[in-house]
Amino acid sequence: MIKTDSFTNLEKVSLATEIGLVAPTDTPLYSLILNLGQVDQATSPVVVWREKTLDTTNDISVPEGANPVFYQSNRAEISNYCEIFLKGVEVSGSASASSIAGIPDLMASEVADRLAEMKVNIEKALINGVKNDGSQTPYIRRMGGLISFVPEGNKVTGANLDEANFKATVKKLWENGLGINEYVALVNADLKEAIDAIYDAKYQYIAPMQDNYFGLVVRRVQTNYGNVNIILNRHMPVDKMVVFDPAYLRIANLREPVFEPLAKTGDSVKGQVVAELTLKVLSPKAIAMFELTV
Known part of the structure; x- marks a missing residue:
């Protein structure tokens, strides 16, 4: 548990574990990548990696005694920018000393709330972010989602x-x-309802022994091309569905989520929750998208 009495002005308290636990249903993409353990350490604000592409030569058969033809994997360079997420926390001395029912530590509660809010902001950027190097006003680096x-x-x-x-x-x-x-597959509410409607008349209902649950909610679809686990995400655009292989997604942390106490300048305790990270897509070929036309 995070407690304010464990902080000093020289300490940083890592929230890397906590951020994987807060608000998982409201941040399914970020939570999925964290729970899969697909997290790397970035070494600069610009993260660069290579996409490996296998050779697709159709005919590699040769006559007896032939010399080999040499091939090599094409490795296209891909990059993304680390985006900084920052939220401040401040609790007055009086508020900190007051007894609040159900909140034994007000500062710790505020840190947890700011962490949940930050995770939502990160989720939005991971999905919808537009890549920007921050070289122009307002000089904010933004990751490509x-x-x-x-x-x-x-x-x-x-x-x-x-x-x-x-x-x-x-x-x-x-x-x-x-x-x-x-x-x-990540979808917003309207497209999720459309998917449910596809199978509205194509199911068999089996009544459970104890609970009477009724309705049709499609969570998983089997196709000839693979099984698709459908996740409702309110941060997805209403006109788009993204389908991807999660094994090809990674988070690169330049600074993992941490709480940093700030200098005490008055009758209050101050701190900040900060993270700096980006999304790595090991191969864009692992992502497909459906978009509604107007």
Whole structure:
């Protein structure tokens, strides 16, 4: 537990574990990557990695005694910027000394609240962020989010999200030869309702022994191209569905989430919750997107 009596002006308290536990249902993408342990240490504000592409030569058969043809993996360079997330915390001396029912430590409670708020901001950036190097006013570096990495060839458009468009989106990943069978789809409420409607008349209801639950909620769809686990995410654009292989996503922390006490200048305790990180997409081919047309 985070307690204010454990802080000194020279200490930083890591919140790397706590951020994986707060608000998981409101930040499913960030929580998923953290829970998979796909976290790297960045060494600069600009994170650079290579996308490995395998050779696709159709015919490598040769006559007896032939000399080999030498191949090498193409390694395209990809980069993203670390974005700084910062929220301040301040509790007056009187408030800190007061007894509040259900809150044994007001400062710790405020830190936990700011951490949850920060995690929501990070979730939004991981999905919708637009890459910016911060070289112009207001000089804020911004990461490119998941949507910005979708290749043009992996986009499907349509007037509505029906079964054909859903399968066509998943098929894009299969055509790229990812070689896996488990995907994740992020959708907002309207498109989630559209997916539920696809299977409205295509299910069999089995009454549970004790609980009477009724309704149709699609959480997982099996297709010829892989299984898709559908996650409702309120931070997704209402007109888009993103399907991806989670194994290709990583978080790179330049500064993992920490609480830093600030100098005491009056009758209050001050601190800040700060994190600096970015999204790594090891291969953009592992992301496909459906978008509604106007």
